[in-house]
Every structure is written in C-alpha cells, then in structure tokens.
Amino acid sequence: MSIQLTDNVSKAARRDILDLDQKINSFRSGDIADEAFRKFRLTRGVYGQRQPGVQMIRIKLPYGRITADQLIRIADLSDRFATGNLHATTRQDIQLHFVKLGDSPQLWAELEDAGITLKEACGNTVRNVTGSARAGIDPLEPFDISPYAFSIFDYFLRNPICQDMGRKFKISVSSSEKDSAYGFMHDVGLVPRMQDGQRGFKVMLGGGLGAQPFPAQTAFEFLAEEKVIPFIEGVIRVFDRYGERVKRHKARMKYLLNDIGLDELLRRVEEETLALRVQTLPIAEKLIYPTTVGIDDLTPSASPIPTSDNPKFNTWLRTNVFEQKQSGWYAVQLRVLLGDMPADTARALAQLVKQYAADDIRVTVNQGYLLRFVRPEHLPDLFTALDTLGLAEPGFDTTADITTCPGTDTCNLAISSSYGITRALEVLMRDEFPDIVFNDDIKIKISGCMNGCGQHSVANIGYHGSSLKNGAYVLPALQVLLGGGFNGKGEGLIADKVIKIPSKRGPESLRTLLRDYEANGFDGEYYSDYYARQGKNYFYQLLKPIADLKTLVDSDYIDWDHTEQYVTEVGVGECASVLIDLVATTLTEAGEKLDWSREALAEGRWADAIYHAYNTFITGAKAALMSRDIPTNTQHGIVSDFDKTFAGVSSPNGADFHEAEGDFKTLVFSINKQEPAETFARQFVAQAEAFLPAIQAYRESQIELEGLPVLQELSQAKDS
Structure with a gap:
C-alpha cells in the first residue's frame, strides 16, 4: 500500500515517513538486521510491545501542547490503527498501543498532516522537551517558558549532533521555582529567573532515574536566555563524544558527569563553543507562541464563579481549578485515571475546548490535561459536561491522583x-x-x-x-x-x-x-x-x-488484574534470529551518514555537514576496529584506538589512513577547533569522502585474505 501524503507534510517529514516505509519492507525481506532496524524505528517513535507483532507509537508533543483538532486527529487514528485509547505519559506524550508495524508510516503521515511528529520520540536522541503545563498562565512564573520549550524542541529536532547518541537525553523547562517539570531529575533542567531585568534560567545537569537515580547538579544559577540553547548543544556534543556506548546501564549523561565531575564537563563544553551552529540564540523576540487561540473576546470576565450546592462541583472547584495570572480567567485541570482516555471521550473533550476554552490544551506531567482561559460563568456548565465524560473527578495532582x-x-x-x-x-x-x-x-x-x-x-x-x-x-x-x-x-x-x-x-x-x-x-x-x-x-x-x-x-x-499464578517474564519480546555481518552493517551506516553530509553541504547547512562527516569518521573507524575484534566504547575511545591501531597502515586503494599516531585524532577532533563555515565544511566532508572508501577497500582486502566473516546471530522482530 502506498503512503498517502498531503501538502501539509514537510519535505523533511515526508522523507522520514517514506524512509520508514522502505526500511520496514527491507526488514521484512531480511535485508536489514534487527539491531539496525530497532535503532532506526525507535527514533521514529515506533516501540516494540510486550506482545509480539504490534508496536507502541509515541506521539511527541513539546511541553504537552496540543490543539482541539490535533486531539481529534489522534483519537481518530487510534480508532483506525490502534485500540481506541489515548495514553498520556509522564513526558507529556500521547501513546497508542497495538499498532501493526506496517501501519506506522501512514499513521505518522496523517499525524504530520495535523502538525504532529513522531520523530525522535524514542531512541538514543533528544526526547520530548517537557514543560510546566501552567506555562503562560502560572501566577508564579517570571515569564512564559512556552516559547523556550518549543524552540529547544525545534532546534534539536533532526539535528545531526543527537541522532545516534549512546543513550536518550531528556530536557525539561519549569515555569517557576517550584520546578513542576522536575528539572532536578533531567539531563538538562531549566528554571526561569530574572536578573537585572534580563531573562535567563537556572541550569541543572545530569539528573536521571532508573536503577541508580541521580539528582542533577547546578551548573549555573543564572544563564542568560540567549545562551541556553547553545549551551545545551555543547553539553550534547560532549555527551555524544565521551558518553558510554556499550554498557547500556552506564550510558546516561548522569554517569559521565559523575565520572569526570561538573568542572571538567563544563570545561569540555567550553571547548565546543567555537564549533557551535550559533553562539547566541535569542528566543523571546523570535517566537511568541499563541496561548489564546480560539477565544473571540479577550476581555476578562468580571462575573464571579456561580455558587452551587453540588458538593462534587465545589470539591472539583477547589482541587482542579485555579485562577490564571490573567485576572478573570480560569484554568481547569482534568484528572485521568491511569492516563488513559477513550477516543470518543477525547473527541467530546475537544468539542468542549472549542466551546469553553482556548485552543491550547496541555498534557500534564502527571498524565492529566489542562484547559486554559475558561470564563468563571462557564465553569458550572463545563463541570457538568466533563462529569458526563468521567473527566471531573476531584483531586488533580493530589495524593489521590497516582x-x-x-x-x-x-x-x-x-x-x-x-x-x-x-x-x-x-x-x-x-x-x-x-x-x-x-x-x-x-x-x-x-x-x-x-x-x-x-x-x-x-x-x-x-x-x-x-x-x-x-x-x-x-x-x-x-x-x-x-x-x-x-x-x-x-x-x-x-x-x-x-x-x-x-x-x-x-x-x-x-x-x-x-x-x-x-x-x-x-x-x-x-x-x-x-x-x-x-x-x-x-x-x-x-x-x-x-x-x-x-x-x-x-x-x-497472583498479580493484580490476573487470575493465573504469577511467573517472572520479560515479555514475549521481538524475537526470531538473523545472521549478519556486523562490520558490513556498520559500514552501511557510515555510508548513510556520508550521504547526509553531502546533502547538508549541497544545501549550505555547514554545521550539519560537518557533524555528519564527523559521524562518518567515527562509524567507519568503528567498523575497522570491529574487523580486528577490537572492542569499541565511546566515540573518543574509537578515535584513539583507531589512531593507534592503524597508524601507517595503507588501504588497498592506495590511501594511508594516517601516517603517524595522533594524525587521525587531530583530523577528527578538528571539529571543535573551527567555526562551522563553508571552507572548513567542504574540506572536512572531502576528507570523510576519502576516508570511507579506504576503510571499505581495507575490509574487502581483509575478506580476500582471511575469508568471509563469521556471521553474528541477532534477534529479529516479527511483524503481524
């Protein structure tokens, strides 16, 4: 079945969707191994479930913002492709479950038509940027962080520096000192502050959960707003280069920070400054995100909230409703059991938003929803309508709201x-x-x-x-x-x-x-x-x-929700087996990265071309080391080991990899010694273009001398 794409789908998204469809076909025919396909599909928001043959689709909603029409689109797609349920997550995403792998490209295409993406919702990349749901209406906020959260999301989406990291990377932006977006448990956590009339952020680094949780460390008590995105880019570049890549349980940024210390991490980030795409990036003047779309009359109401003798309404009013910083307007918070909402309920909720609120719904970090700009005189009618849908349970974000x-x-x-x-x-x-x-x-x-x-x-x-x-x-x-x-x-x-x-x-x-x-x-x-x-x-x-x-x-x-005796199991998994040549697979990845580098060069995206070329060097060197059974770990370690192992070695195509030890390291790590300008970009890409064929020729010669490699057995997922 051909993928139906509308004119609303951007060129970049169109290519991603068609690429996913092509990779699914290659995977089904056995031309691509599970590990390569797994990495690929995860960064497209397609995640294997416990049940064989079906996928969880994670929909990426920066700081949880969604419009009424987008909510309707997700509900409709859940009915068509999934179970008719929308699951809100702690990272302000919405997930659909039990989706067939083959349906995921068309589902994505129809989401992109509505301005929603799956790109980088899973995988070893920058995940959804979370933000306080109250942003823009929070009585305690020094300024609205919505434009900043959106700009961070937009800057790193499809950014070459974060497409293939050792592990995932999470960023949050809180609206006030209350840190309601939990910055202290994120790789980068931001809290807005004012200093001498200037906007900026407290910056926290290296938080994380999992089996060994770490609280974040404070890097800056105040960093001017225009320096925040460049600083985050520097942090990601350092994590990409020095972060663990083999021991998955040690591959988060928190372990790198713990190993080298905050001062050393900040020193390495400073070393990246010259190579950054931008040195400063002002946000507030560049983007003011609309928060009141759908409200015809912005004049606040002078009416009081009507009194009621309904005890549930009064409790709901006390626990689920608050007055915004915009006097006379109220926000309504929806408690959603388990974060699950049936598609019919979601569509009905969207109609209530169109009738009573701004077209600016926020998915909350505690798996609920927040409606904004509701007039006080409309609260009783809105409550009644929400109660009919099962969305007016009191106790939002209280102890009772798990x-x-x-x-x-x-x-x-x-x-x-x-x-x-x-x-x-x-x-x-x-x-x-x-x-x-x-x-x-x-x-x-x-x-x-x-x-x-x-x-x-x-x-x-x-x-x-x-x-x-x-x-x-x-x-x-x-x-x-x-x-x-x-x-x-x-x-x-x-x-x-x-x-x-x-x-x-x-x-x-x-x-x-x-x-x-x-x-x-x-x-x-x-x-x-x-x-x-x-x-x-x-x-x-x-x-x-x-x-x-x-x-x-x-x-x-017997476990909850079960009748049979409990047994420990880690899902059915995505399993069958396939034999592959890991070195050949790695060389194929290097070739793809070189193609991306050439494309960026042709389009004048110098910084992107340089980083894709850098990844070509890294991946090609990794393949060469694998061919000699030399284990690889961090990118920095790959460069150092290749430098030592292949100094003075000539490729059968007549090219020396590098004459003396230190030359390769100097070449590859020149990436942070130069500004991302055209001259350096063209030079660096040309060097990558010479390097990769030399590695490929070396591998072919090795096979001629030693015979075909022993194929590795990896698990291969099945699709229903």
Missing part, C-alpha cells in the same frame, strides 16, 4: 502490574481517606520495573514492580520507596528504597503509611521532611510485618 506507567499490560521491561495496583490504591484512598483529595503534598508514583517511567524515584511514596522468591515459588512484589519529591524548602529529592513487599499487600502498606503520618506528622510538615525526621529504619520497621513471607496466602501469588 502517576503510573502501563507496566505488564504492554511493556517488555515490566515485571509486575502497574495498572492493577494503581486502581486498588485509588479505591483505598477514596473509601478510607476521602479528604486526601485536598492533600497536594504527598505524591504517589508507580512503575512496572526499576527503570522509572512512572517516576517512582521522585515520589514522596513510590512503588516499582519487582518479584520475590519464597522457596520454589515466585510472587509479584513492590519495592517501596519513600522520601522523594519536594521537601518544605522546595528542594527536589531522590527517594530511598525502604523495603520490598508482596504486590497484593500494596494497599495495606499505603494504609499504614498514611495512618502513621496522620498520627505522628507535625502540623504542616511536608511528607519528605517527616520521612527525613523519622529516618529510613523507622519506616523499615513500620512496614516489616507486611513483608513477612511466613504469612503469605494463595492470592499473594
């Missing part, structure tokens, strides 16, 4: 159910702690495994899926984490792992924790401060009876 990942419902990595325990905990709080919908201090977050998509490590009370062994039997478990999130000083904290308990005892653990806090917490004491005051051992002893395996019952061996 953040969770999909867990074993769809994820390959999940160990136990996230959705089931989330439902059970929310029922517990509704029945036994009804007033908890007014508590916005304690945040509960749940992940299906230690990787942290549910952000359990920055929760005041967190859980992640695990397992426990009891004799010959295994049961589903929850690792309990406490003390993360924000304390009374507004400081972001990483939670402690306290104890592991059987999953079915999750409600009992939460009941115990909440009752203990009610009984022993000081008036107004933040939960994380209470945890710090009592200490980890206090909570270990408190929860220890719940962890006692001597008191297990049969139901403890």
Whole structure:
C-alpha cells in the first residue's frame, strides 16, 4: 500500500515517513538486521510491545501542547490503527498501543498532516522537551517558558549532533521555582529567573532515574536566555563524544558527569563553543507562541464563579481549578485515571475546548490535561459536561491522583502490574481517606520495573514492580520507596528504597503509611521532611510485618488484574534470529551518514555537514576496529584506538589512513577547533569522502585474505 501524503507534510517529514516505509519492507525481506532496524524505528517513535507483532507509537508533543483538532486527529487514528485509547505519559506524550508495524508510516503521515511528529520520540536522541503545563498562565512564573520549550524542541529536532547518541537525553523547562517539570531529575533542567531585568534560567545537569537515580547538579544559577540553547548543544556534543556506548546501564549523561565531575564537563563544553551552529540564540523576540487561540473576546470576565450546592462541583472547584495570572480567567485541570482516555471521550473533550476554552490544551506531567482561559460563568456548565465524560473527578495532582506507567499490560521491561495496583490504591484512598483529595503534598508514583517511567524515584511514596522468591515459588512484589519529591524548602529529592513487599499487600502498606503520618506528622510538615525526621529504619520497621513471607496466602501469588499464578517474564519480546555481518552493517551506516553530509553541504547547512562527516569518521573507524575484534566504547575511545591501531597502515586503494599516531585524532577532533563555515565544511566532508572508501577497500582486502566473516546471530522482530 502506498503512503498517502498531503501538502501539509514537510519535505523533511515526508522523507522520514517514506524512509520508514522502505526500511520496514527491507526488514521484512531480511535485508536489514534487527539491531539496525530497532535503532532506526525507535527514533521514529515506533516501540516494540510486550506482545509480539504490534508496536507502541509515541506521539511527541513539546511541553504537552496540543490543539482541539490535533486531539481529534489522534483519537481518530487510534480508532483506525490502534485500540481506541489515548495514553498520556509522564513526558507529556500521547501513546497508542497495538499498532501493526506496517501501519506506522501512514499513521505518522496523517499525524504530520495535523502538525504532529513522531520523530525522535524514542531512541538514543533528544526526547520530548517537557514543560510546566501552567506555562503562560502560572501566577508564579517570571515569564512564559512556552516559547523556550518549543524552540529547544525545534532546534534539536533532526539535528545531526543527537541522532545516534549512546543513550536518550531528556530536557525539561519549569515555569517557576517550584520546578513542576522536575528539572532536578533531567539531563538538562531549566528554571526561569530574572536578573537585572534580563531573562535567563537556572541550569541543572545530569539528573536521571532508573536503577541508580541521580539528582542533577547546578551548573549555573543564572544563564542568560540567549545562551541556553547553545549551551545545551555543547553539553550534547560532549555527551555524544565521551558518553558510554556499550554498557547500556552506564550510558546516561548522569554517569559521565559523575565520572569526570561538573568542572571538567563544563570545561569540555567550553571547548565546543567555537564549533557551535550559533553562539547566541535569542528566543523571546523570535517566537511568541499563541496561548489564546480560539477565544473571540479577550476581555476578562468580571462575573464571579456561580455558587452551587453540588458538593462534587465545589470539591472539583477547589482541587482542579485555579485562577490564571490573567485576572478573570480560569484554568481547569482534568484528572485521568491511569492516563488513559477513550477516543470518543477525547473527541467530546475537544468539542468542549472549542466551546469553553482556548485552543491550547496541555498534557500534564502527571498524565492529566489542562484547559486554559475558561470564563468563571462557564465553569458550572463545563463541570457538568466533563462529569458526563468521567473527566471531573476531584483531586488533580493530589495524593489521590497516582502517576503510573502501563507496566505488564504492554511493556517488555515490566515485571509486575502497574495498572492493577494503581486502581486498588485509588479505591483505598477514596473509601478510607476521602479528604486526601485536598492533600497536594504527598505524591504517589508507580512503575512496572526499576527503570522509572512512572517516576517512582521522585515520589514522596513510590512503588516499582519487582518479584520475590519464597522457596520454589515466585510472587509479584513492590519495592517501596519513600522520601522523594519536594521537601518544605522546595528542594527536589531522590527517594530511598525502604523495603520490598508482596504486590497484593500494596494497599495495606499505603494504609499504614498514611495512618502513621496522620498520627505522628507535625502540623504542616511536608511528607519528605517527616520521612527525613523519622529516618529510613523507622519506616523499615513500620512496614516489616507486611513483608513477612511466613504469612503469605494463595492470592499473594497472583498479580493484580490476573487470575493465573504469577511467573517472572520479560515479555514475549521481538524475537526470531538473523545472521549478519556486523562490520558490513556498520559500514552501511557510515555510508548513510556520508550521504547526509553531502546533502547538508549541497544545501549550505555547514554545521550539519560537518557533524555528519564527523559521524562518518567515527562509524567507519568503528567498523575497522570491529574487523580486528577490537572492542569499541565511546566515540573518543574509537578515535584513539583507531589512531593507534592503524597508524601507517595503507588501504588497498592506495590511501594511508594516517601516517603517524595522533594524525587521525587531530583530523577528527578538528571539529571543535573551527567555526562551522563553508571552507572548513567542504574540506572536512572531502576528507570523510576519502576516508570511507579506504576503510571499505581495507575490509574487502581483509575478506580476500582471511575469508568471509563469521556471521553474528541477532534477534529479529516479527511483524503481524
């Protein structure tokens, strides 16, 4: 089936979509190995599910912004290609599940027609740029960060410096000092500040979650706004060059920062300054993102909010509605259980937005939605309409509003159910702690495994899926984490792992924790401060009876939402096998990068041409080292090892790789010694054009002398 593309699809997106379609066909015919295809499709937002033959599609929404028509388009596509469900994530994306691989190009084409992309929503690149949902209307903000979040997203989209990094890279932009976008757990976290009348940001570096969470370190208390994007580019270039690439669990920026220290990292970033695409990039004057599209009359209403004797409306008003910094206008926050919204509900919500609010919906970091610029006199009618859709549950972003990942419902990595325990905990709080919908201090977050998509490590009370062994039997478990999130000083904290308990005892653990806090917490004491005051051992002893395996019952061996006995498994996976020549595959990648370099050169994109040429050197050198069974790691290590190994070696095509040790390193790392101007770009690309054929000739000669290589067996995904 040919892909239908409209005139609204940009040239760059058109090529990406057709390229995805072509790669899918090559993959099905066995011409491309799984590892190469996996890297390719992930950076196009196509992610293999736990179930064989279907994909999760991640839709990239910078700072969570979406219009009513875009929401309708996603809902319609979910009905056509997926399950009719829209899953909001903690990174303000929307995910569609159970999509056939072959349908993903057409789905993407129809998203691009509506101004939405999948590009770089997954994979080892810059992921979605998250931002405070309240940006632009936040009473506490020094200025609207929306244009900055969008510009960061736009600058790094399809940028050569971040297309093939060792691991993913995450950026957040908060709207105020409250850091509601959780900058302290990001590779780069930005908090807006004013200094002497100038806009700028506090800059944090090297935060991250996963099995070993790290809080970010403060690089600058204030960096002028026009220097922020160039600085981030420098950080990414350093991470790309020096970051781990083989040991996946050590490949995040947080480990590089931990290894070399902040001062050394900043020194290396400074070394990149000359080579940056731009030295400064002012934003505020360049882009003012519309926040009130769809409002015919911007005159604020002088009407008060109508009174009501409906207790649910009054509770909803207190917990889900706030007055914007624009006096007379109100924002409405939607609590969405599990982050899941049926397509019909999404379409109905879009119509309510068109009727009552600005055409500027924000997906929130706690998996809800925020509507903006609602008149006070419209709040009762909007509440009634939302309540009919099941979208007027009180307690948005309170203790009762749990953040969770999909867990074993769809994820390959999940160990136990996230959705089931989330439902059970929310029922517990509704029945036994009804007033908890007014508590916005304690945040509960749940992940299906230690990787942290549910952000359990920055929760005041967190859980992640695990397992426990009891004799010959295994049961589903929850690792309990406490003390993360924000304390009374507004400081972001990483939670402690306290104890592991059987999953079915999750409600009992939460009941115990909440009752203990009610009984022993000081008036107004933040939960994380209470945890710090009592200490980890206090909570270990408190929860220890719940962890006692001597008191297990049969139901403890069955996970939430299941009826069968629990077994530990990491999904069905994307498996079958294929034999490939890894060196040949790597050389093919190098050739693609050289083609991109030539294309950028022809279009006058000098900085892009230089970086693509740099990647040609790196990938070609990696292939040569692999041909000699020399392990490769960081890009810097590849250059150094190639420099030592191939000094004075001649290619069969008559070219010396380099005459003396140090020459290759000098050549490749000249990338940050020159401005990205035309003369250097043409010279550098020409050198790459000479280098790659020499490597290819060397490999052909090696095969003639030594015979065909032993093919490597890799897993190959199947498509239904």
